[in-house]
Amino acid sequence: KLASREFHPDDTIIESKGVKIGGEHLVIMGGPCAVETPEQINEIARLVKNAGAQVLRGGAFKPRTGPYSFQGVGVEGLKMMADAGEKHGLLTITEVMTPEYVDVCAEYADILQVGTRNMQNFDLLRKLGTINKPVLLKRGFSATYDEFLNAAEYILAGGNPNVMLCERGIRTFETYTRNTLDLSAIPVLQSLSHLPVISDPSHGTGRRELVEPMSKASVAAGANGLIVEMHTDPDNSMTGDGVQSLFPDQFANLLKDLEKLASLV
Ligand code: PEP
Ligand code: MN
Numbered sequence: 001k002l003a004s005r006e007f008h009p010d011d012t013i014i015e016s017k018g019v020k021i022g023g024e025h026l027v028i029m030g031g032p033c034a035v036e037t038p039e040q041i042n043e044i045a046r047l048v049k050n051a052g053a054q055v056l057r058g059g060a061f062k063p064r065t066g067p068y069s070f071q072g073v074g075v076e077g078l079k080m081m082a083d084a085g086e087k088h089g090l091l092t093i094t095e096v097m098t099p100e101y102v103d104v105c106a107e108y109a110d111i112l113q114v115g116t117r118n119m120q121n122f123d124l125l126r127k128l129g130t131i132n133k134p135v136l137l138k139r140g141f142s143a144t145y146d147e148f149l150n151a152a153e154y155i156l157a158g159g160n161p162n163v164m165l166c167e168r169g170i171r172t173f174e175t176y177t178r179n180t181l182d183l184s185a186i187p188v189l190q191s192l193s194h195l196p197v198i199s200d201p202s203h204g205t206g207r208r209e210l211v212e213p214m215s216k217a218s219v220a221a222g223a224n225g226l227i228v229e230m231h232t233d234p235d236n237s238m239t240g241d242g243v244q245s246l247f248p249d250q251f252a253n254l255l256k257d258l259e260k261l262a263s264l265v
Pocket of ligand 1 (some may be wrong): 115201
């Protein structure tokens with residue numbers, strides 16, 4: 001299989017606009033759950049850049065559990081985020097939910113995210129195999145490692161080698177946390193596959209106070225990067241994910257600590 005270590009013994013390094021993802025490089029992606037307004041995404045981009053991160057995250061199309069919840073601002077959001085990323089010298093990552101929107105998302109964003117609910121949306125995966133932009137594929141919340149790697153295989157088999165895997169928590173019997181961040185997934189996936197492994201401690205816990213310790217645990221376990229939700233006004237954010245979003249100063253402090261930690265591991 002194309003995703004396997006046997007096929008490709010060396011770590012895959014993905015490169016976008018001079019930023020390297022994989023191998024020894026630690027990439028940090030930060031930003032809101034959803035793009036809301038130009039002012040919001042611009043201010044958050046400024047803070048993400050100042051903290052030392054390389055990638056701005058933000059959803060323009062949101063995969064909400066209920067149909068009456070805020071669904072994202074759509075293509076306008078892609079444009080707002082592209083402007084903010086360019087202005088502050090950050091790469092951008094955004095979620096794409098359907099094959100029809102892959103081209104427009106790829107036009108405005110540097111990295112395309114496949115959400116946990118779409119890990120086995122095979123038409124979407126096939127379409128992502130036909131482009132060259134990096135794809136961050138999130139693990140389905142009930143997917144085994146084998147199912148996860150097979151989902152990545154769909155993209156690779158289509159001809160796009162720029163795939164990173166993202167552990168974002170799985171569903172367990174525990175209800176205190178939103179999901180259970182499966183830290184073992186990090187070394188296991190890195191042993192089975194050459195693809196970069198990114199950890200998402202925000203969705204992986206659903207609780208702001210757990211994001212810092214689980215970010216550090218992920219880096220200690222060998223993660224190639226983190227994707228972390230941060231908001232300037234989490235209590236009034238447009239999705240329910242404010243409860244798991246860091247305040248800007250927490251985000252900045254986390255990155256300072258990670259720098260020290262990364263030099264130790
Ligand atoms: C997100 O990144 O905001 C998101 C919806 O993630 P997930 O697909 O992991 O729930
Ligand atoms: Mn979110």
